Amino acid sequence: MTSIAILGSGRVGRVLATGLAAAGHTVTIGTLDPTREAAAWADTSVAVATHAEATEAAEVIVNALPGDVSVDVLRGLTTYLEKKVLIDVANATERGPDGMPGTLCYPDGSLAEELQHALPTTHVVKTLNTMVYSVMAAPATLTTPGTVFLSGDDPTAKSTTTALLTDLGWHPDRIIDLGDITTARAPEAFALLIGPLFRALNARAFALGIDHSA
Amino acid sequence: MTSIAILGSGRVGRVLATGLAAAGHTVTIGTLDPTREAAAWADTSVAVATHAEATEAAEVIVNALPGDVSVDVLRGLTTYLEKKVLIDVANATERGPDGMPGTLCYPDGSLAEELQHALPTTHVVKTLNTMVYSVMAAPATLTTPGTVFLSGDDPTAKSTTTALLTDLGWHPDRIIDLGDITTARAPEAFALLIGPLFRALNARAFALGIDHSA
Numbered sequence: 001m002t003s004i005a006i007l008g009s010g011r012v013g014r015v016l017a018t019g020l021a022a023a024g025h026t027v028t029i030g031t032l033d034p035t036r037e038a039a040a041w042a043d044t045s046v047a048v049a050t051h052a053e054a055t056e057a058a059e060v061i062v063n064a065l066p067g068d069v070s071v072d073v074l075r076g077l078t079t080y081l082e083k084k085v086l087i088d089v090a091n092a093t094e095r096g097p098d099g100m101p102g103t104l105c106y107p108d109g110s111l112a113e114e115l116q117h118a119l120p121t122t123h124v125v126k127t128l129n130t131m132v133y134s135v136m137a138a139p140a141t142l143t144t145p146g147t148v149f150l151s152g153d154d155p156t157a158k159s160t161t162t163a164l165l166t167d168l169g170w171h172p173d174r175i176i177d178l179g180d181i182t183t184a185r186a187p188e189a190f191a192l193l194i195g196p197l198f199r200a201l202n203a204r205a206f207a208l209g210i211d212h213s214a
Numbered sequence: 215m216t217s218i219a220i221l222g223s224g225r226v227g228r229v230l231a232t233g234l235a236a237a238g239h240t241v242t243i244g245t246l247d248p249t250r251e252a253a254a255w256a257d258t259s260v261a262v263a264t265h266a267e268a269t270e271a272a273e274v275i276v277n278a279l280p281g282d283v284s285v286d287v288l289r290g291l292t293t294y295l296e297k298k299v300l301i302d303v304a305n306a307t308e309r310g311p312d313g314m315p316g317t318l319c320y321p322d323g324s325l326a327e328e329l330q331h332a333l334p335t336t337h338v339v340k341t342l343n344t345m346v347y348s349v350m351a352a353p354a355t356l357t358t359p360g361t362v363f364l365s366g367d368d369p370t371a372k373s374t375t376t377a378l379l380t381d382l383g384w385h386p387d388r389i390i391d392l393g394d395i396t397t398a399r400a401p402e403a404f405a406l407l408i409g410p411l412f413r414a415l416n417a418r419a420f421a422l423g424i425d426h427s428a
Contacts, residue, residue, distance in 0.1 A: 107321040146425040178410035189403030196392035203426035211360040212420035
């Protein structure tokens with residue numbers, strides 16, 4: 001059982017909080033307005049607190065904040081993040097005119113690298129950002145399984161993350177460790193596919209996958 | 215039967231020339247040194263010519279040149295490319311120290327957009343660049359099928375490309391039209407995954423796929 005803070009109470013944060021709590025973990029959602037958010041979790045095991053309170057109390061922190069503000073918000077939590085695992089699931093894009101992700105905030109790099117640079121003693125792992133949010137905690141909803149990628153510099157942090165992904169229903173065969181934190185660049189570019197895929201596919205749930213020979 | 219020029223005699227060009235010739239098309243490889251290349255195709259239906267000769271004679275041109283020189287080479291063929299379909303399968307990256315694709319040449323855009331801008335009367339379609347070259351003409355080698363994406367501004371050019379993809383063995387269900395030429399940005403970022411995937415996977419053949427709900 002791990003003590004987990006989910007920062008962000010949007011759709012991504014709610015799906016992950018529900019999934020990780022169902023797996024038996026101690027989950028606290030960190031949000032700007034805990035009073036308002038608390039009602040949604042009244043009959044559950046999920047606690048609600050401020051970003052700082054949730055981060056301070058947790059062993060593992062999940063960044064489910066909007067990607068374009070993540071660096072600023074998390075830098076303000078530096079003290080509480082020291083030597084902890086930060087699982088970054090956000091996509092850093094400017095919002096397009098149609099409400100879909102537009103251009104990348106860090107086209108020459110990635111949000112994950114920016115976070116690791118801003119928080120040098122924190123172990124950042126990028127994962128889960130290559131799929132529609134509903135799939136993150138329910139991979140079996142797809143006709144064929146997608147792939148979940150890991151990027152990060154710390155092997156122990158990636159092991160911790162892998163265990164949590166397994167709890168969310170991801171089969172180990174579908175988890176690919178891409179390497180260090182710089183490998184987050186390609187998965188982060190998936191954000192540019194979200195709008196075109198919603199327009200092209202007759203499906204509301206999809207994920208990137210790597211299909212390979214036996 | 216379509217008259218097709220394949221520009222580039224590397225591994226990608228050779229796989230596509232073989233596959234398209236096997237499907238009954240008239241294929242000419244355009245290369246810098248036709249005399250040297252001709253020996254490899256002596257007993258086949260594939261012809262070999264200069265870039266200019268091959269392009270002038272073809273209805274459809276495939277760009278299988280290195281991505282970092284494609285704009286310069288193709289701009290020199292402008293006259294022969296007018297009003298024709300240009301299928302761009304290249305990835306534009308600087309070569310990394312390990313020989314794998316390194317950083318993107320056009321991180322704020324894409325090679326496909328650069329080509330369309332340089333050749334305004336040519337109908338550029340981006341496709342096939344999200345897989346190892348061997349898969350392009352043999353998708354059935356994968357345990358589960360990958361996805362092939364299309365990006366381009368001209369619907370007729372995309373229909374022509376779709377027909378050729380079908381000839382190469384791609385099932386229509388696995389072809390996704392992402393939209394206009396700007397949608398090539400996300401598939402082009404796949405190039406950054408190639409090195410990490412070769413290191414991570416115990417497989418020499420792989421492709422990007424979109425897995426979705428029924």
